[in-house]
Amino acid sequence: MAIMQCTVLVVDDDPHIRELLAFALQKAGLATREAADGEAALADMAERTPDLVILDINMPRMDGIETCRRIRAQGDLPVLFLSSRDDEIDRILGMELGADDYVTKPFSPREVVARVAAILRRVHRRPPPQTPGRFSIGGLSLDAEGWRAKWRGVEAPLTVTEFSIVRTLADAPARVFTRDAIIDRVYGPGFAMTDRTIDSHIRNLRSKFAALGGVDVIETRAGVGYQLGQCQGEAP
The missing domain is CATH 1.10.10.10 (Winged helix-like DNA-binding domain superfamily/Winged helix DNA-binding domain)
Known part of the structure:
Protein backbone atom coordinates (compact mmCIF):
# COMPACT_ATOMS: atom_id res chain seq x y z
CA MET A 1 0.00 0.00 0.00
CA ALA A 2 1.34 3.44 -0.93
CA ILE A 3 1.54 6.05 1.80
CA MET A 4 -0.85 8.32 -0.11
CA GLN A 5 -3.52 5.60 0.16
CA CYS A 6 -3.31 5.61 3.95
CA THR A 7 -5.87 6.96 6.40
CA VAL A 8 -4.97 8.86 9.58
CA LEU A 9 -7.38 9.19 12.51
CA VAL A 10 -6.87 12.55 14.27
CA VAL A 11 -8.02 12.45 17.90
CA ASP A 12 -8.10 15.75 19.82
CA ASP A 13 -10.78 17.58 21.82
CA ASP A 14 -9.81 20.89 20.16
CA PRO A 15 -11.67 21.19 16.83
CA HIS A 16 -9.19 23.81 15.60
CA ILE A 17 -6.27 21.41 16.02
CA ARG A 18 -8.19 18.61 14.32
CA GLU A 19 -8.99 20.90 11.40
CA LEU A 20 -5.39 22.15 11.17
CA LEU A 21 -3.91 18.64 11.14
CA ALA A 22 -6.55 17.25 8.79
CA PHE A 23 -5.83 20.03 6.30
CA ALA A 24 -2.06 19.48 6.46
CA LEU A 25 -2.37 15.70 6.13
CA GLN A 26 -4.83 15.92 3.25
CA LYS A 27 -2.54 18.39 1.49
CA ALA A 28 0.17 15.70 1.73
CA GLY A 29 -2.16 13.21 0.05
CA LEU A 30 -3.39 11.33 3.13
CA ALA A 31 -7.02 10.60 3.94
CA THR A 32 -8.19 11.66 7.40
CA ARG A 33 -10.93 11.00 9.92
CA GLU A 34 -11.53 12.85 13.18
CA ALA A 35 -12.62 12.08 16.74
CA ALA A 36 -13.03 14.44 19.70
CA ASP A 37 -12.07 12.00 22.46
CA GLY A 38 -10.85 8.49 23.16
CA GLU A 39 -14.28 6.89 23.30
CA ALA A 40 -15.23 8.34 19.92
CA ALA A 41 -11.86 7.23 18.50
CA LEU A 42 -12.32 3.61 19.62
CA ALA A 43 -15.85 3.58 18.22
CA ASP A 44 -14.55 4.91 14.88
CA MET A 45 -11.76 2.29 14.82
CA ALA A 46 -14.26 -0.49 15.47
CA GLU A 47 -15.98 0.46 12.22
CA ARG A 48 -12.89 1.04 10.05
CA THR A 49 -9.29 0.55 11.13
CA PRO A 50 -7.07 3.50 10.15
CA ASP A 51 -3.40 3.14 9.20
CA LEU A 52 -2.22 5.48 11.99
CA VAL A 53 -3.69 7.36 14.95
CA ILE A 54 -2.65 10.86 16.05
CA LEU A 55 -3.65 10.91 19.70
CA ASP A 56 -3.81 13.87 22.09
CA ILE A 57 -2.89 12.96 25.68
CA ASN A 58 -5.09 15.45 27.54
CA MET A 59 -8.73 14.86 26.61
CA PRO A 60 -12.00 14.63 28.56
CA ARG A 61 -13.98 11.40 29.05
CA MET A 62 -11.10 9.11 27.99
CA ASP A 63 -7.60 10.55 27.76
CA GLY A 64 -4.89 9.55 25.30
CA ILE A 65 -3.02 7.34 27.77
CA GLU A 66 -6.04 5.08 28.39
CA THR A 67 -6.96 5.16 24.69
CA CYS A 68 -3.44 4.04 23.76
CA ARG A 69 -3.64 1.21 26.31
CA ARG A 70 -6.79 -0.06 24.63
CA ILE A 71 -5.33 0.31 21.14
CA ARG A 72 -2.23 -1.64 22.21
CA ALA A 73 -4.41 -4.37 23.71
CA GLN A 74 -5.87 -4.92 20.25
CA GLY A 75 -2.70 -4.82 18.14
CA ASP A 76 0.25 -2.79 16.88
CA LEU A 77 -1.53 0.07 15.08
CA PRO A 78 0.95 3.00 14.85
CA VAL A 79 0.30 5.83 17.33
CA LEU A 80 1.71 9.38 17.33
CA PHE A 81 1.13 11.22 20.63
CA LEU A 82 0.37 14.93 20.99
CA SER A 83 0.70 16.78 24.30
CA SER A 84 -0.07 20.36 25.30
CA ARG A 85 2.93 20.43 27.61
CA ASP A 86 6.56 19.40 27.44
CA ASP A 87 6.20 16.92 30.30
CA GLU A 88 8.90 14.25 30.46
CA ILE A 89 6.65 11.94 32.49
CA ASP A 90 3.97 12.05 29.80
CA ARG A 91 6.59 11.43 27.11
CA ILE A 92 8.14 8.44 28.85
CA LEU A 93 4.78 6.95 29.79
CA GLY A 94 3.56 7.38 26.24
CA MET A 95 6.61 5.63 24.81
CA GLU A 96 6.40 2.81 27.33
CA LEU A 97 2.79 2.25 26.30
CA GLY A 98 4.06 1.70 22.78
CA ALA A 99 3.64 5.06 21.04
CA ASP A 100 5.74 5.28 17.86
CA ASP A 101 6.52 8.98 18.23
CA TYR A 102 5.70 12.06 20.28
CA VAL A 103 5.13 15.74 19.38
CA THR A 104 4.66 18.58 21.87
CA LYS A 105 2.23 21.46 21.32
CA PRO A 106 2.59 24.04 19.92
CA PHE A 107 3.80 22.15 16.87
CA SER A 108 4.42 22.75 13.20
CA PRO A 109 1.85 20.91 11.05
CA ARG A 110 4.66 20.18 8.59
CA GLU A 111 6.63 18.44 11.34
CA VAL A 112 3.63 16.29 12.28
CA VAL A 113 3.11 15.34 8.63
CA ALA A 114 6.81 14.45 8.30
CA ARG A 115 6.67 12.21 11.37
CA VAL A 116 3.46 10.55 10.21
CA ALA A 117 5.03 9.90 6.80
CA ALA A 118 8.17 8.44 8.41
CA ILE A 119 6.11 6.00 10.51
CA LEU A 120 3.97 4.96 7.54
CA ARG A 121 7.03 4.42 5.36
CA ARG A 122 8.42 2.02 7.97
CA VAL A 123 5.12 0.14 8.02
CA HIS A 124 4.80 -0.25 4.26
CA ARG A 125 8.32 -0.31 2.89
CA ARG A 126 9.91 -3.56 1.77
CA PRO A 127 13.03 -4.78 3.54
CA PRO A 128 16.19 -3.44 1.90
CA PRO A 129 17.96 -5.94 -0.40
CA GLN A 130 20.95 -6.38 1.91
CA THR A 131 18.74 -7.44 4.81
CA PRO A 132 17.75 -11.11 4.88
CA GLY A 133 14.04 -11.80 5.13
Whole structure:
Protein backbone atom coordinates (compact mmCIF):
# COMPACT_ATOMS: atom_id res chain seq x y z
CA MET A 1 0.00 0.00 0.00
CA ALA A 2 1.34 3.44 -0.93
CA ILE A 3 1.54 6.05 1.80
CA MET A 4 -0.85 8.32 -0.11
CA GLN A 5 -3.52 5.60 0.16
CA CYS A 6 -3.31 5.61 3.95
CA THR A 7 -5.87 6.96 6.40
CA VAL A 8 -4.97 8.86 9.58
CA LEU A 9 -7.38 9.19 12.51
CA VAL A 10 -6.87 12.55 14.27
CA VAL A 11 -8.02 12.45 17.90
CA ASP A 12 -8.10 15.75 19.82
CA ASP A 13 -10.78 17.58 21.82
CA ASP A 14 -9.81 20.89 20.16
CA PRO A 15 -11.67 21.19 16.83
CA HIS A 16 -9.19 23.81 15.60
CA ILE A 17 -6.27 21.41 16.02
CA ARG A 18 -8.19 18.61 14.32
CA GLU A 19 -8.99 20.90 11.40
CA LEU A 20 -5.39 22.15 11.17
CA LEU A 21 -3.91 18.64 11.14
CA ALA A 22 -6.55 17.25 8.79
CA PHE A 23 -5.83 20.03 6.30
CA ALA A 24 -2.06 19.48 6.46
CA LEU A 25 -2.37 15.70 6.13
CA GLN A 26 -4.83 15.92 3.25
CA LYS A 27 -2.54 18.39 1.49
CA ALA A 28 0.17 15.70 1.73
CA GLY A 29 -2.16 13.21 0.05
CA LEU A 30 -3.39 11.33 3.13
CA ALA A 31 -7.02 10.60 3.94
CA THR A 32 -8.19 11.66 7.40
CA ARG A 33 -10.93 11.00 9.92
CA GLU A 34 -11.53 12.85 13.18
CA ALA A 35 -12.62 12.08 16.74
CA ALA A 36 -13.03 14.44 19.70
CA ASP A 37 -12.07 12.00 22.46
CA GLY A 38 -10.85 8.49 23.16
CA GLU A 39 -14.28 6.89 23.30
CA ALA A 40 -15.23 8.34 19.92
CA ALA A 41 -11.86 7.23 18.50
CA LEU A 42 -12.32 3.61 19.62
CA ALA A 43 -15.85 3.58 18.22
CA ASP A 44 -14.55 4.91 14.88
CA MET A 45 -11.76 2.29 14.82
CA ALA A 46 -14.26 -0.49 15.47
CA GLU A 47 -15.98 0.46 12.22
CA ARG A 48 -12.89 1.04 10.05
CA THR A 49 -9.29 0.55 11.13
CA PRO A 50 -7.07 3.50 10.15
CA ASP A 51 -3.40 3.14 9.20
CA LEU A 52 -2.22 5.48 11.99
CA VAL A 53 -3.69 7.36 14.95
CA ILE A 54 -2.65 10.86 16.05
CA LEU A 55 -3.65 10.91 19.70
CA ASP A 56 -3.81 13.87 22.09
CA ILE A 57 -2.89 12.96 25.68
CA ASN A 58 -5.09 15.45 27.54
CA MET A 59 -8.73 14.86 26.61
CA PRO A 60 -12.00 14.63 28.56
CA ARG A 61 -13.98 11.40 29.05
CA MET A 62 -11.10 9.11 27.99
CA ASP A 63 -7.60 10.55 27.76
CA GLY A 64 -4.89 9.55 25.30
CA ILE A 65 -3.02 7.34 27.77
CA GLU A 66 -6.04 5.08 28.39
CA THR A 67 -6.96 5.16 24.69
CA CYS A 68 -3.44 4.04 23.76
CA ARG A 69 -3.64 1.21 26.31
CA ARG A 70 -6.79 -0.06 24.63
CA ILE A 71 -5.33 0.31 21.14
CA ARG A 72 -2.23 -1.64 22.21
CA ALA A 73 -4.41 -4.37 23.71
CA GLN A 74 -5.87 -4.92 20.25
CA GLY A 75 -2.70 -4.82 18.14
CA ASP A 76 0.25 -2.79 16.88
CA LEU A 77 -1.53 0.07 15.08
CA PRO A 78 0.95 3.00 14.85
CA VAL A 79 0.30 5.83 17.33
CA LEU A 80 1.71 9.38 17.33
CA PHE A 81 1.13 11.22 20.63
CA LEU A 82 0.37 14.93 20.99
CA SER A 83 0.70 16.78 24.30
CA SER A 84 -0.07 20.36 25.30
CA ARG A 85 2.93 20.43 27.61
CA ASP A 86 6.56 19.40 27.44
CA ASP A 87 6.20 16.92 30.30
CA GLU A 88 8.90 14.25 30.46
CA ILE A 89 6.65 11.94 32.49
CA ASP A 90 3.97 12.05 29.80
CA ARG A 91 6.59 11.43 27.11
CA ILE A 92 8.14 8.44 28.85
CA LEU A 93 4.78 6.95 29.79
CA GLY A 94 3.56 7.38 26.24
CA MET A 95 6.61 5.63 24.81
CA GLU A 96 6.40 2.81 27.33
CA LEU A 97 2.79 2.25 26.30
CA GLY A 98 4.06 1.70 22.78
CA ALA A 99 3.64 5.06 21.04
CA ASP A 100 5.74 5.28 17.86
CA ASP A 101 6.52 8.98 18.23
CA TYR A 102 5.70 12.06 20.28
CA VAL A 103 5.13 15.74 19.38
CA THR A 104 4.66 18.58 21.87
CA LYS A 105 2.23 21.46 21.32
CA PRO A 106 2.59 24.04 19.92
CA PHE A 107 3.80 22.15 16.87
CA SER A 108 4.42 22.75 13.20
CA PRO A 109 1.85 20.91 11.05
CA ARG A 110 4.66 20.18 8.59
CA GLU A 111 6.63 18.44 11.34
CA VAL A 112 3.63 16.29 12.28
CA VAL A 113 3.11 15.34 8.63
CA ALA A 114 6.81 14.45 8.30
CA ARG A 115 6.67 12.21 11.37
CA VAL A 116 3.46 10.55 10.21
CA ALA A 117 5.03 9.90 6.80
CA ALA A 118 8.17 8.44 8.41
CA ILE A 119 6.11 6.00 10.51
CA LEU A 120 3.97 4.96 7.54
CA ARG A 121 7.03 4.42 5.36
CA ARG A 122 8.42 2.02 7.97
CA VAL A 123 5.12 0.14 8.02
CA HIS A 124 4.80 -0.25 4.26
CA ARG A 125 8.32 -0.31 2.89
CA ARG A 126 9.91 -3.56 1.77
CA PRO A 127 13.03 -4.78 3.54
CA PRO A 128 16.19 -3.44 1.90
CA PRO A 129 17.96 -5.94 -0.40
CA GLN A 130 20.95 -6.38 1.91
CA THR A 131 18.74 -7.44 4.81
CA PRO A 132 17.75 -11.11 4.88
CA GLY A 133 14.04 -11.80 5.13
CA ARG A 134 14.56 -13.91 8.23
CA PHE A 135 17.09 -13.66 11.04
CA SER A 136 17.75 -16.01 13.91
CA ILE A 137 20.26 -15.99 16.76
CA GLY A 138 19.82 -17.92 19.97
CA GLY A 139 16.19 -17.64 21.04
CA LEU A 140 15.50 -14.57 18.89
CA SER A 141 13.98 -14.83 15.42
CA LEU A 142 12.85 -12.00 13.15
CA ASP A 143 10.66 -12.10 10.07
CA ALA A 144 11.40 -8.85 8.21
CA GLU A 145 8.68 -9.30 5.60
CA GLY A 146 6.03 -10.18 8.17
CA TRP A 147 7.28 -7.61 10.72
CA ARG A 148 7.23 -10.27 13.44
CA ALA A 149 9.66 -10.94 16.26
CA LYS A 150 9.63 -14.14 18.31
CA TRP A 151 11.42 -15.46 21.35
CA ARG A 152 11.71 -19.26 21.28
CA GLY A 153 8.69 -19.44 18.98
CA VAL A 154 6.46 -17.07 20.97
CA GLU A 155 5.66 -13.77 19.27
CA ALA A 156 6.65 -10.56 21.07
CA PRO A 157 3.97 -7.84 20.68
CA LEU A 158 6.22 -5.15 19.22
CA THR A 159 5.17 -1.85 17.72
CA VAL A 160 6.45 -0.82 14.31
CA THR A 161 9.17 1.36 15.84
CA GLU A 162 10.24 -1.31 18.33
CA PHE A 163 10.55 -3.91 15.57
CA SER A 164 12.55 -1.46 13.45
CA ILE A 165 15.01 -0.90 16.30
CA VAL A 166 15.62 -4.58 17.09
CA ARG A 167 15.92 -5.31 13.38
CA THR A 168 18.50 -2.52 13.05
CA LEU A 169 20.59 -4.11 15.81
CA ALA A 170 20.17 -7.56 14.25
CA ASP A 171 21.36 -6.31 10.85
CA ALA A 172 24.85 -5.86 12.34
CA PRO A 173 25.06 -7.99 15.52
CA ALA A 174 28.70 -7.09 16.20
CA ARG A 175 28.18 -3.36 15.85
CA VAL A 176 27.48 -0.98 18.72
CA PHE A 177 24.90 1.57 17.54
CA THR A 178 24.86 5.05 19.00
CA ARG A 179 21.43 6.54 19.63
CA ASP A 180 21.95 8.89 16.68
CA ALA A 181 22.81 5.93 14.45
CA ILE A 182 19.62 4.15 15.52
CA ILE A 183 17.58 7.27 14.77
CA ASP A 184 19.21 7.55 11.33
CA ARG A 185 18.49 3.90 10.50
CA VAL A 186 14.95 3.81 11.85
CA TYR A 187 13.66 7.29 10.96
CA GLY A 188 16.08 8.53 8.32
CA PRO A 189 19.10 10.89 8.39
CA GLY A 190 18.50 14.25 10.02
CA PHE A 191 15.27 13.26 11.76
CA ALA A 192 14.82 15.30 14.95
CA MET A 193 14.38 13.08 17.99
CA THR A 194 15.83 13.03 21.50
CA ASP A 195 18.06 10.32 22.93
CA ARG A 196 15.52 9.81 25.71
CA THR A 197 12.94 8.64 23.17
CA ILE A 198 15.28 5.88 21.94
CA ASP A 199 16.02 4.93 25.56
CA SER A 200 12.29 4.60 26.22
CA HIS A 201 11.84 2.32 23.19
CA ILE A 202 14.81 0.18 24.27
CA ARG A 203 13.38 -0.12 27.79
CA ASN A 204 10.05 -1.18 26.33
CA LEU A 205 11.73 -3.76 24.06
CA ARG A 206 13.65 -5.26 26.95
CA SER A 207 10.51 -5.52 29.05
CA LYS A 208 8.57 -7.31 26.31
CA PHE A 209 11.33 -9.82 25.55
CA ALA A 210 12.10 -10.35 29.25
CA ALA A 211 8.47 -11.30 29.83
CA LEU A 212 9.07 -14.19 27.39
CA GLY A 213 12.45 -15.14 28.90
CA GLY A 214 14.64 -13.08 26.54
CA VAL A 215 16.54 -11.14 29.17
CA ASP A 216 19.66 -10.61 27.05
CA VAL A 217 18.30 -9.49 23.67
CA ILE A 218 19.74 -5.96 23.87
CA GLU A 219 23.04 -5.03 25.49
CA THR A 220 24.01 -1.55 26.67
CA ARG A 221 27.54 -0.35 25.97
CA ALA A 222 28.12 2.39 28.52
CA GLY A 223 28.93 5.74 26.98
CA VAL A 224 28.35 4.46 23.44
CA GLY A 225 24.92 2.99 22.80
CA TYR A 226 23.30 -0.39 22.19
CA GLN A 227 23.97 -3.64 20.37
CA LEU A 228 22.30 -7.00 19.97
CA GLY A 229 22.90 -9.25 22.97
CA GLN A 230 23.75 -12.95 23.11
CA CYS A 231 20.05 -13.92 22.97
CA GLN A 232 20.58 -17.01 25.13
CA GLY A 233 18.01 -16.15 27.77
CA GLU A 234 20.60 -15.53 30.43
CA ALA A 235 21.16 -12.29 32.32
CA PRO A 236 24.33 -10.52 31.08
